[in-house]
Amino acid sequence: MDSIFLQILNGLDKGGAYALIALGLTLVFGTLGVVNFAHGAIFMLGSFCAVTTQNLLTYSKKVKDESITYFEAFKEVPYLEIWWGDTGSFIIDYKVPFSILLAIPVMLLIGLAMERGLIRHFYNRPHADQILVTFGLAIVIQEIVKSIYGANPIPVPAPAIVAGSASIGSWIGLGESVVYPWWRLIYLANALVVISAVFSFLKFTTYGMVVRAGMQDRETVGLLGIDIQRRFTVVFGMASVVVGIAGVMYTPILSPDYHMGMDFLVLSFVVVVVGGMGSLEGAVVAGFMLGVLQSFAAMNEIKSIFPGIDQIIVYLVAVIILLTRPRGLMGRKGVMED
Amino acid sequence: MDTISRKGELRMMALFAVIVLLMPIWLIPFGAAYPDLLQKFAIFGIFAVGFNILFGLTGYLSFGHAVFLGVGSYAAVWSFKLFTMNVIPAVIFGVLFSGIFAAVIGFVSLRRSGIYFSILTLAFAQMSYNLAYSVLTPITNGETGLQLRLHDLRMIDGLFIEAGEGLPLTNLFGIKMSGYPGFYFCAVLLILAFYLALRIKNSPFGMALKAIKSNQLRMGYTGFNTRPYLMSAFMISGMYAGLAGALLAVTDPLAGAERMQWTASGEVVLMTILGGVGTLFGPLLGAGLIKYFENIFSSYNDALLQETFSFLPDMLNNLMVGIISPFVGDGWHLTLGGLFMVIIIFLPGGIVGGITMVWRRYMKKRGASAEMEGETS
Amino acid sequence: MTTVLNVSGVNKRFGGLQALDNVNLKVEEGQTLAIIGPNGAGKSTLLNVCIGRLAPDSGSVEFHGETLIGKQPYEINQAGVARVFQTPEIFPELNLLENVMIPALSKRNGAFHFNIISRMREEKQIEADAISFLEEFGLQDQSDNEAGTLSRGDKRRLELAMCLVQKPKLLLLDEPTAGMSRHDTNTTIELLKKIKESGMTKVIIEHDMQVVFSLADKIVVLAQGAIIAGGTPDEIRNDPKVQEAYLGEEQV
Ligand SMILES: Nc1ncnc2c1ncn2[C@@H]1O[C@H](COP(=O)(O)OP(=O)(O)O)[C@@H](O)[C@H]1O
Ligand SMILES: [Mg+2]
Numbered sequence: 001m002d003s004i005f006l007q008i009l010n011g012l013d014k015g016g017a018y019a020l021i022a023l024g025l026t027l028v029f030g031t032l033g034v035v036n037f038a039h040g041a042i043f044m045l046g047s048f049c050a051v052t053t054q055n056l057l058t059y060s061k062k063v064k065d066e067s068i069t070y071f072e073a074f075k076e077v078p079y080l081e082i083w084w085g086d087t088g089s090f091i092i093d094y095k096v097p098f099s100i101l102l103a104i105p106v107m108l109l110i111g112l113a114m115e116r117g118l119i120r121h122f123y124n125r126p127h128a129d130q131i132l133v134t135f136g137l138a139i140v141i142q143e144i145v146k147s148i149y150g151a152n153p154i155p156v157p158a159p160a161i162v163a164g165s166a167s168i169g170s171w172i173g174l175g176e177s178v179v180y181p182w183w184r185l186i187y188l189a190n191a192l193v194v195i196s197a198v199f200s201f202l203k204f205t206t207y208g209m210v211v212r213a214g215m216q217d218r219e220t221v222g223l224l225g226i227d228i229q230r231r232f233t234v235v236f237g238m239a240s241v242v243v244g245i246a247g248v249m250y251t252p253i254l255s256p257d258y259h260m261g262m263d264f265l266v267l268s269f270v271v272v273v274v275g276g277m278g279s280l281e282g283a284v285v286a287g288f289m290l291g292v293l294q295s296f297a298a299m300n301e302i303k304s305i306f307p308g309i310d311q312i313i314v315y316l317v318a319v320i321i322l323l324t325r326p327r328g329l330m331g332r333k334g335v336m337e338d
Numbered sequence: 339m340d341t342i343s344r345k346g347e348l349r350m351m352a353l354f355a356v357i358v359l360l361m362p363i364w365l366i367p368f369g370a371a372y373p374d375l376l377q378k379f380a381i382f383g384i385f386a387v388g389f390n391i392l393f394g395l396t397g398y399l400s401f402g403h404a405v406f407l408g409v410g411s412y413a414a415v416w417s418f419k420l421f422t423m424n425v426i427p428a429v430i431f432g433v434l435f436s437g438i439f440a441a442v443i444g445f446v447s448l449r450r451s452g453i454y455f456s457i458l459t460l461a462f463a464q465m466s467y468n469l470a471y472s473v474l475t476p477i478t479n480g481e482t483g484l485q486l487r488l489h490d491l492r493m494i495d496g497l498f499i500e501a502g503e504g505l506p507l508t509n510l511f512g513i514k515m516s517g518y519p520g521f522y523f524c525a526v527l528l529i530l531a532f533y534l535a536l537r538i539k540n541s542p543f544g545m546a547l548k549a550i551k552s553n554q555l556r557m558g559y560t561g562f563n564t565r566p567y568l569m570s571a572f573m574i575s576g577m578y579a580g581l582a583g584a585l586l587a588v589t590d591p592l593a594g595a596e597r598m599q600w601t602a603s604g605e606v607v608l609m610t611i612l613g614g615v616g617t618l619f620g621p622l623l624g625a626g627l628i629k630y631f632e633n634i635f636s637s638y639n640d641a642l643l644q645e646t647f648s649f650l651p652d653m654l655n656n657l658m659v660g661i662i663s664p665f666v667g668d669g670w671h672l673t674l675g676g677l678f679m680v681i682i683i684f685l686p687g688g689i690v691g692g693i694t695m696v697w698r699r700y701m702k703k704r705g706a707s708a709e710m711e712g713e714t715s
Numbered sequence: 716m717t718t719v720l721n722v723s724g725v726n727k728r729f730g731g732l733q734a735l736d737n738v739n740l741k742v743e744e745g746q747t748l749a750i751i752g753p754n755g756a757g758k759s760t761l762l763n764v765c766i767g768r769l770a771p772d773s774g775s776v777e778f779h780g781e782t783l784i785g786k787q788p789y790e791i792n793q794a795g796v797a798r799v800f801q802t803p804e805i806f807p808e809l810n811l812l813e814n815v816m817i818p819a820l821s822k823r824n825g826a827f828h829f830n831i832i833s834r835m836r837e838e839k840q841i842e843a844d845a846i847s848f849l850e851e852f853g854l855q856d857q858s859d860n861e862a863g864t865l866s867r868g869d870k871r872r873l874e875l876a877m878c879l880v881q882k883p884k885l886l887l888l889d890e891p892t893a894g895m896s897r898h899d900t901n902t903t904i905e906l907l908k909k910i911k912e913s914g915m916t917k918v919i920i921e922h923d924m925q926v927v928f929s930l931a932d933k934i935v936v937l938a939q940g941a942i943i944a945g946g947t948p949d950e951i952r953n954d955p956k957v958q959e960a961y962l963g964e965e966q967v
Pocket of ligand 2: 758759760801889
């Protein structure tokens, strides 16, 4: 019982990441009709916003290390600490939340630039072309990041205060042994907040309503004389911000490296397909579902029965869903049917 | 009709064979005439020509074709380990097993089309790749990759020859399959593979595939059962990939899971697109160019660049090196990604498509001016 | 006389819309049946049910006594039913000759034939067949052009040629003259008359009353999914119900 509960929790934070990435993918696909293989790369860029923030905040000066007396030693002390003392340390400790402040404008700009510069010209090209050009873009982004930050994963720890684990078990009466890392809990909460924000935006603002209408029937909305182009640009920017935040917040869980985007992209596409192409709700549900399934498949009890199942469970589910429910869990009729 | 006559076909094949077999000579000025690279040209040429049978003719974009490349390699290495170092059984096993894999994956994936098909093939590729690294380790030898061992069984060889010192070499009835003989073996298979692709393209079967690409709905109402057509194309194309994989093992007898990764699948897509989707020579050209530049670009480093531009004044030299160095060496993939984008944005028909377009325009202009002259005179 | 097509009790709903409401009709051998009715009456839907594009909710469709329901489109075509669509369904990237050769291949080789031995350009019989049909439709001059570049009217004629080259036992035509100039319409009517003389059985949906009355042996009138009248052209012309529902507006 405890372990089942834990596995569900374990799956939910990963599922949260899948859901956020898939949400952006679906938003772009549903409104713009573009299959964006570079979406994973944007996720990765989000993570590297956190890395950059960390690098900036910890920009250091070499000073003499007084604690070592028997020879002359130096240590690196961040300027922030030199200037502001404890306040500086505090800011450095909270780099991940702070980097969201950097990530939002940066990701928005990147998204807008991408839509204006490239994606826009592919609205009316075949899906194969869209896949291929964004695939190329993903490689380019990835390689640029690699040449700047190197190939190795860069750890970006969470603030010290949430470094430990929450004793969830004792909160809900499952015993002290059920503990769960704080940051994962925060990630889950963050995912839920962002998802709710996106849905509220789409549901309660007129802007969002037009976007939703555009997802249903692009041509008609275009005929109404609404400047669809501009809204598309905004949607793309929004999707980039969403996936960027997903990336920033994920850094304490998985140290970012340059190819993390592709790993997540493949999975997120599977999520989108399982949820149903063009269905936002489907993307969210399928994201969490696959995350949880994956964490169950990783249990030793299950692995001993089906060896290797943890490696393929997501793809297996996708294959089964695609064959039995061609439109996915919540897909609408008429989306990418041919 | 854009097909050629029997005579033209023969002439084309003869020319093609000459070009391929003489590569060790005419590639000398390009600095590409050494066996390792020549073998790669032929092998990846086969891979791309096969991929084009599926993507070029039917329009079905598989993002998991490297699986078959990997399966071909594994099957070939196992044939070396279990039976004989002779390459013929290895090639046969490679093609056979990749055919079986293609039958299974195709049976499932071809139930859907468009982007769903791409994602299904990608999902299968990732599954195979992950499994090859984990539970299938007894077959694939995991991260290390499958290699020959001194004490491999080699049942058939054991009957005839005494085991020598050191690892045995792959051979074709005694001819060592490394260096130039290895290249010629691959080249002959490339010529055969190309001829088969040519015949498929110009056959009623190939015509049906093109029609499926153009309007699958109409094909149904015209009385064609499209599924077995697609299935055949998928399997043939998978077997080409298997052949290429087996040849990789023939020229260098080891097989690793990274051969199945999606980046490898992406590479063959790029080769095909770069050269020209659906054209006969395009995929070959694409494969050749990419392997050539990969080889040249990735061998460059800053020191070599400094030397190359040493004729320039220091400042310019540093500038050139600064501009170029991110794109060579480890940065080769950056060049590749950029190239990918440029081709799709500006030249969707690839190099061959671009040349054809320019040629047609030129002919039209000439035709028009000839007509004008006719009128004035 | 033998009954070629027998539709009985066919119903089809799209959500809340009763697109076909207990439709019954028979087509005899050699007969030309015209289906008329206002836009949205369900005419195209009826043809879709006949060729296996849609499955009816209930009812049966029989072709020469064999049910077509549950059959794949290619099986229905192989049985001898060909259809011209309302929006032309051709192979836009292939040239006209290839467009017509492909259906001829399907007629000769069946639903699947793995033939990589022969060459398209050596299929002389098929090619000659295709050329003669292109000539008949006045398309021979464009036989090397891509079909996608044709005008809408030409596309439709090409599609007609693609169907006829198969020498179907039953030809279904969905508004074959829509989008054609008067002149092209007239040549098409002549063609359809010629086809009729050859004894081919046809179902034709048409808005142009001139076409309908000059071709049809029998007319049924569809409105809101149901057949409201049926009979010879003369009976239909004089049926007050029909005049009210359909002809009225046109004859003002
Ligand atoms: N696939 C479908 N899904 C939903 N409604 C449909 C579909 N096909 C046709 N309809 C509806 O059924 C009705 C009949 O359409 P149709 O048969 O095309 O009429 P027509 O007589 O003009 O050919 C129309 O109201 C149309 O909107
Ligand atoms: Mg209609």
